Amino acid sequence: MNNAAYFPGCSLKAEAGDYERSAAAVMEVLGQPLEELERWTCCGTVYSLTDDDLMHQLASVRNLIRAQECGADEIVTLCSMCFNTLKRSKVFIEQDSARLETVNAFMDEEQDYEGGVEVFHLLEILRDQVGFESIEGKVTRPLSGLRVAPYYGCTLLRPREIGIDEPDTPTILQDFIRALWATPVEFAFQAECCGTYQIVDSPEMVLEKSHRILNSAMRAGADVLVTSCPLCMHNLRLCYEELRSSLPEKRELSIIYLTQLAAIAFEVETGELPTSMAKLVEGLPTSMELVP
């Protein structure tokens, strides 16, 4: 990685210890350990769509300044939502020097933001800086036969200007899954929104959306679904708990973070997996069995 600062975000710290631990372990194996940005603040959570409202850009820009302060030229996030907010804010504020000037004048207690700090999602780092071949090279326990649904959601891909892949036909997660020797299982709703933070006000709507996503993945024959977002995880797991009693016996779907999948393939211990996933891992051929 270039000189990168890792931005965890609030939901990740509060709810997704398993994501953070596995990401840290995986990046350690890949020789590019994550270094947490000092004094980071919330990303702003939801990108403000009013184009004259600079107040709601402050949170993101302050984080870009924190990166600048420590000499980092990029910020790496794990959470798709933080990625989306930080990157859109960065683009918005750098597009127009008048905006940047106003924001800098307002934050007169900080050094000026000069522009130019890049924002990446970890998946992009894995694809463009680490490379999927190097990832494959670190696999000690190939996930042969594991059927994994790549769930993108929306914030990684949309809007197109900031998305990490083609919004309608993304391949990055499939390629990642293949690098771990698992089988990607594409499904119709892989880039559908899970309902995000609407879970607070309209849980029914979110459960309906998440239901459709899970159904579609299971119908396509997936055993595992990977996500890159703590918020998607929250909604999908909640929905899965509801759905579970109506599933035929033995029909399970393990919902995990993409870095947990890699940690399994690298055989690094990163703490608890969902029971169904632990069972699947037991069923995998061990590295010894694969030695000719």
Added chain:
Amino acid sequence: MNTSSENTIRIYVMGSAYEVPRGLTIMSAMEHAGWRFTRGAGCRSGFCGACSTVYRQEGDYRLRFVLACQTEAEDGMYLVQLPFTPAPRVSYTLAELNPDENVLLQHYPEIARCVSCNTCTKACPQDIEVMDYIQAALRGDIAQTASLSFDCIQCGLCSMRCPADIKHYHMAQMARRIYGRYMSPVTAHLEERIAEIEKGVYEEEVEALVKMTRSELEEIYAARVVE
């Protein structure tokens, strides 16, 4: 307009001008000018937070925030006291709380409205990184919230200024209480001493102290062994 003489300065309280001696705190200067504090003064030592003061200096557009009992009055200060901030405080029973990452957010959900403007930090007379403790609370870091807010004197200035209407200090106090109850390390010697006190080991000694005259007390105080 420079109004100061060698020994006096001019300050403005609630819009009226007063000549007061140089070198006084804002609180003493106001009293010198004839104001009597029935609210807005407590400890007079910078601990209670009752004397929150907002002022603007002639020729400057900014508002500044200080404690009246701790800050020297300067020429050209336009002063206003804010003895009280009507901030809601949530009730909870400390012993029955679940001290997890979401506990602060559940009790004070408005902290999620923070836009990171840092106005609260600029208002804090204690130089606390107020925004940083709100941010720590948002991500469920109770220990960090408690430690960053440790010097808070509950003056309320941050909450008067916050565009998101967050009431910082009650939330931070809750974090410190949770930290004290659930997270700070248990010290064995303290537990032992409490058990001794409960058993009455020191009762005789205390009774003897209570009966002593002032000069006897002074004598044993002077002769005490300092570790």
